[in-house]
Amino acid sequence: MISKTMENALNTQISLEGYASFLYLSMASWCDKEGLQGCAAFMHRQSDEERQHMLRIFHYISEVDGHALAPAIAQPPHSFESVHKLFEQVYAHEQKVTASINELLSLAYKDNDHTTLNFLQWYVTEQREEEALMRGILDRIKLIGDGPMSLYYIDKEMEKINKAELAAEAAESAA
Numbered sequence: 086m087i088s089k090t091m092e093n094a095l096n097t098q099i100s101l102e103g104y105a106s107f108l109y110l111s112m113a114s115w116c117d118k119e120g121l122q123g124c125a126a127f128m129h130r131q132s133d134e135e136r137q138h139m140l141r142i143f144h145y146i147s148e149v150d151g152h153a154l155a156p157a158i159a160q161p162p163h164s165f166e167s168v169h170k171l172f173e174q175v176y177a178h179e180q181k182v183t184a185s186i187n188e189l190l191s192l193a194y195k196d197n198d199h200t201t202l203n204f205l206q207w208y209v210t211e212q213r214e215e216e217a218l219m220r221g222i223l224d225r226i227k228l229i230g231d232g233p234m235s236l237y238y239i240d241k242e243m244e245k246i247n248k249a250e251l252a253a254e255a256a257e258s259a260a
């Protein structure tokens with residue numbers, strides 16, 4: 086059994102992960118419209134991942150006898166200034182999620198809630214990886230440049246990164 090405060094905080098995290106899933110879905114759609122199929126595939130996979138992050142918390146709350154709430158999701162933006170700006174927004178959102186996970190950890194420490202502390206460790210690792218991935222992508226976009234002539238190369242690069250992420254996921258689930 087977790088405290089009511091922790092249950093509420095975890096339900097808020099469900100909204101944040103759910104919003105990330107819809108934001109990335111919206112970004113995938115914009116990339117598709119711009120003819121950036123590598124970027125679209127990457128954002129679709131990220132969107133699926135965020136839904137899994139949401140569900141993981143959802144099931145955890147039920148497991149510890151709380152009440153998991155399906156969130157209301159605000160409509161995400163539908164258009165983006167550029168691929169560079171889009172990935173800056175992704176990175177900013179991931180940083181926001183990391184801060185929120187850290188808040189949850191602080192709350193769990195205060196509650197002496199070792200079960201939730203243990204559960205949250207997965208998210209600590211995940212956020213470190215996600216931030217590093219997005220920072221790496223932004224570095225590459227800076228190197229390639231994001232003028233119209235560079236978009237093709239950025240998209241090819243994203244296709245490669247997406248394939249590597251898929252391969253890593255497959256290896257992880259086979260282990």
Ligand SMILES: [Fe+2]
Pocket residue numbers: 102105134135138182
């Ligand atoms: Fe997430």
Ligand SMILES: [Fe+2]
Pocket residue numbers: 105135179182215
């Ligand atoms: Fe994420």
